[in-house]
Amino acid sequence: MDTPLEVLRRVFGYDSFRPGQQEIIETVVAGGDALVLMPTGGGKSLCYQIPALVRRGVGVVISPLIALMQDQVDALNALGVRAGFLNSTQEPDERRRVEAAYVAGELDLLYLAPERLRVDSTVRLLEKGEVALFAIDEAHCVSSWGHDFRPDYLMLSVLRERWPGVPRIALTATATPDTHAEISHRLGLDQARHFVASFDRPNIHYRIAAKNDPKKQLLEFLRTEHPDDAGIVYCLSRSSAEKIAEYLSDHGIAAVPYHAGLDAPTRALHQSRFLREDGLVVVATIAFGMGIDKPDVRFVAHVDLPKSVEGYYQETGRAGRDGQPATAWMAYGLQDVVQHRRLAMEGDDTHRRRQALHLDAMLALCETVTCRRVMLLDYFGQADAQPCGNCDTCQQPPDAWDGTVAAQKILSTVLRLDRERRQKFGVGQIVDILLGKKTAKVEQFSHDQLTVFGVGTELTAPEWQGVARQLLAQGLLSVEPAYGALVLTEASADVLRGQHEVRLRRDLATKPARAAKSKSQPVSMPAEAAPVFERLRSWRGATAKEQGVPAYVIFHDATLREIATRLPASLAELGTISGVGDNKLAKYGEGVLETLAAE
Template sequence: MDTPTEALHRVFGYDSFRAGQQEIIDHVVGGGDALVLMPTGGGKSLCYQIPALVRPGVGVVISPLIALMQDQVDALRALGVRAGFLNSTQDFGERQLVEAEFLAGELDLLYLAPERLRVEATMRLLAKGDISVFAIDEAHCVSQWGHDFRPDYLALSELHERWPEVPRIALTATATPDTHAEISSRLGLDQARHFVASFDRPNIHYRITSKSEPKRQLLEFLRTEHPDESGIVYCLSRSSVDKIAEFLVDNGIAAVPYHAGLDARTRAAHQSRFLREDGLIVVATIAFGMGIDKPDVRFVAHLDLPKSVEGYYQETGRAGRDGLPATAWMAYGLQDVVQHRRMAMEGDDAHRRRQVLHLDAMLALCETVSCRRVMLLDYFGQKGSEPCGNCDTCQAAPESWDGTVPAQKVLSTVYRLARERRQKFGVGQVVDILLGKKTAKVLQHGHDTLTVFGVGADLGNAEWHGVVRQLLAQGLLAVEPDHGALVLTDDSAAVLRGQREVRLRRDTLRPARAKVAASPKTRAAAAELPAEAAPVFERLRAWRAGVAKEQGVPAYVIFHDATLREIASRAPSTLAELGTVNGVGENKLAKYGEQVLETLADAEG
C-alpha cells in the first residue's frame, strides 16, 4: 500500500498537501473518526479519497449529489482511481455491475445516495464487502434547522452501529457553531476529532449593492467585469429564473435556466453544458450548485436576498474554486426585506424564531458599514479577523448618517394610520403620504389630511424606500405576513420618544468598482504567465477542449487551468519533466503525456 504522500503524488500529481489536510488524513488512515469543516475549494475530497486509497477495502461515500455522481466518478477514473456509484438514475444492469465490482474488491471508492441506505438490500451488500472508510459528504444536510436539511441523513448514525470498526469522516463547508454541534450529535461524532479550517476565501470579492433596476445592474456587471466567463445567477422564484435567463440571451449573453419546474432531462442537459462549456451562465434557484466542482466559475450573482448567511456563503463559495479572483455580487432592495419578513412569520413558533434569526443575520451582513468578510467569518465562529481589503465596504467605506428624524417620520406615519384611521398599509402608501403625493389612493382614504402628509419632502422616493428597508432590517418596523402591511414593533416606541438614535447606511446605487479593462481571470492568468507562455497556454487549452469534447467530460477533468499554466511556463520536453508538474499524476501522464509534449512542440515550431 502507498503512504498518503505517495498516493497524493502518484494519483493526483501533487508533492505536498494543503494546510490541514495531512493531519486529517493521517488520523482517518489510523482508524479515527473525524468531523471536518473546511471551505469550498479547500480540498475536502482528498481527506476521504486518500484514506480510501491507502486503507484496505472500499471507501463508501454518502453524498446527496445524485446528478453529479457520474461526473465525480468520471473525474476519479481519469486519475486511475477505480470508482463507481449506486443511485436511482441507473437501471438494474448498471447497478448489478457496480455491486459485482464492489464485492470483488475491484473498487477504491463507491458513491451512494443517502436514501440507498434505507434499502435493506444495500445494507446487506455493504455487509458482504470490505469497507475502508465511510465518508459523509455535505454533512450539514443532517441539521434539521440548517439551510439544506435532508431527512435521509438522520439515518446515517446507523453506520457506526453496524460497522463500529470502520472509521467515519463527515465533511461540510457550511456550518455555524450550532450546526457544527448538531452534526456531531446526530451523527454520533462527539468522540471524533473535530478539524475546523479557516472559512476564509480570500480570492472572492464580496459586493452588495442597492437594487434599482436589477436587470440593468446585472447586465452592466457581466459586461464590465465578467464578459464571456462562466458564472451562476441566483433568483428566488422559478419565474424570475426564466425571465432573467431570457433577458441575458436577448442581450447576447449565453445563459440557461435551472429550477425544479424544468423536466429532469432539461435540467441535466443545462447542468452538463455548464460543466463542459466555457463562458456559459446558469440562472438558477438554490436547486442548483451543491457539489459543483467546476473550478473556473468566475462569479456568483444574487438578484434576490438569500434566506440565510449559510445559504449565501455556500452559494458564493461556488465561485473561484481554482483560487483565482472571483466575485460574489448581490443586488438587494426593500422588496427583498418585505418578502423575507413575511416568509419568516410562517410555520410554528420554533420555526419562526429560527427563520427570524437567519434573516436578521443576513440583513446585518447586507447593511453593515464594516468589513463584510469579518462579519461572515464571525458568523461561522471565526472571531477576531482583520478587515480584508477585498470587499466593497473595505474598498469604498460607506457613509453612515443620523437617520433618527426620518425614522421617526416613517414610524409616526404608520402609527397615525393605525391609531387615527384604524388602517394598515404597505410601503408604497406610507412613502406617498410622506412625500405629499395626492394619488387616487391617498385621496380616497383622506390621507392628505394626516398631520404627517408631506413632511418627508426633504428626501426622494428611493431614499425613503431605503429608510424603510433599513428600519425593517433593524427590527424597528415589521411586516404583517398576510397582507404585507407595515406595523410597529416593541422597539419602535423608543425611537418615537427620541430615546434611541437610528444610524442608517447611505445607499449608493452605482457599483463600488470602476469599469475594468480585463476580467479577473484574464488579469490573473496574465500576471502568472510570462509573455512568451501565454500563446502556449491557449494552445494547451484548445487541445484540452478537443480531448474533453471527444471524451464527453468537463475540460477540468483532463487538467485544471493551473496545471496548464505551469506546463506552459516550464515547457517540459520529456515525460519525466512533465511528470513533475503539479496535477500530472501517473495515469494522466501515461494517457495524455505524449499529446501534451506534441502540443508544446507545435507551439514552438
C-alpha cells in the same frame, strides 16, 4: 502500502498537502473518526479519497448529489482511481456490474445516495465486501437548523452501530457553531477528532448593490466585469430564473435556466453544458449547485436575498474553487426585506423563530458599514478576523448617519394611519404621504389631511425606501403577513419617544468599486506563454468533448498555465508539473507534448 504523500504525488500529481489536509488524512488512515469543517475549494475530497486508497478495502462515500455522481466518478477514473456509484439513475445491469466489482474488491471508492441505506439489500451488499472508511459528504444536511436539511441523513448514525471498526469522516463547507454541534451529536461523532479550517475565501470579492432594476444591473455587471466567464445567478422563483435567463440570452449572454420545474432531461442537459462548456451562465434557484466541482466559476450573483447566511456562503463559495479571483455580487432592496419578513412569519413558533434568526443575520450582513468578510467569518465562529480590503465596504466605506428623525417620521405616519384611520398601507403610500404627493390614492383616502403629509421632502423617494428597508432590517418596523403593509413593533415606541437613536447606512449613489487585487493571484505567465496556454486549452477542450467529460477533468487551468510557462520537452519533465499524476501523464502526456511542439 503507499504513504498518503506518495498517493498524493502518484495519483493526484501534487507535491504537498494543503493546510490541514495531512493531519486529517493521517487520522482516518490510522482508523480514527473525523469531523471536518473546511471551505469550498479547500480540498475536502482528498481528505477521504487518499485514505480510501491507502487503507484496505473500499471507501464508501455517502453523498446527496445523485446528479453529479457520474462526473465525480469520471474525474476519479481519469486519475486511474477505480470508482463507481449506485443510485436510482442506473439501469439494473449497470447496478449489478458495480455491485459485483465492490464485492470482488475491484473498487477504490463507491458513491451512495443516503436513501440507499434504507434499503436492506444495500446494507447486505456492503457487508459482503470490505469497507475501508465511510465518508459522509455535505454533512450539514443532517442539521435541522441548516438550509439543506435532508431527513435521510438522520439515519447515518447506524454506520457506527453496524460497522464499529470502520472509521467515519464527515465533511461540510457550511456550519455555524450550533450546526457543528448538531452534526457531531446526530452522527455520533462527539468523540471524533474535529478539524475546523478557516472559512475565509480571500480570492472572493464580496459586493452588495442597492437593487434598482436588477436585470439591467446584472447585465451591466456581467458585461463590464465577467464577459465570457462561467457563473451562476441565483434567484428565488422558477419564473424569475426563466425570465432572467431569457433576458441575458436576448442580450448576448449565453445563459440557461435551472430549477425543479424543468423536466429531468432538461435539467441534466443544462447541468452538463455548464460543466463542459466555457463561459455558460446558469440562472438557477437553490436547487442548483451543491457539489458542483467546476473550478473556473468566476462569479456567483444573487438577484434576490438568500434566506440565510449559510445559504449565501455556500452558494457564493461555488465561485473561485481554483483559488483565482472571483466575485460574489448581490442586488438587494426593500422588497427583499418585505418579502422575507412575511415569509418569516409563516409556520409554527419554532419555525418562525428560526427563520427570524436566519433573516436577521442575513440582513445584518447586507446593511453593515464594516467589512463583510469579518461579519461572515464571525457568523461561523471566527471572531478574530481583520478587515479584508477585498469587499465593497472595505474599498468604498459607506457613511453612517443619524436617522432618528427620519425614522420617527416614517413610524409616525404608520402610527397615525393606524390610530386615526384604522388603515394599513405599504411603503409606497407611506413615502407618497411623506413627500406630499397628491396621488389619486392619497386623495381617495384623504391622506393629504394627515399632519405628517409633506413633512419628508428633505429626502428623495429612493432614500425614504432605503430608510424603510433599514428600519425593517433592524426590527423597528414589521410587515403584516397577509398584504405586506407596514406595522409598528414593540421597539418602535422607544424611537418615537426619542429614547433610541437610529443609525442608518447611507446608500452609495456612485458606481461600486471594481474588485481589488485578490490575495490569491492568478498564476502569472509571460506574454509569450499566452498563445501556448490557449493552444493547450483548445487541445483540452477537444479531448474532453471526445471523452464526454468536463474539461477540468483533463487538467485544471493552473496546470495548463504552468505547462505553458515551463514548456516541458519530455514526459519526465511534464511529470514534474503540479496536477500531472502518473495516470494523466500516461493518458495525456503525448497529446500535451504534441500540442507544445505545434506552431
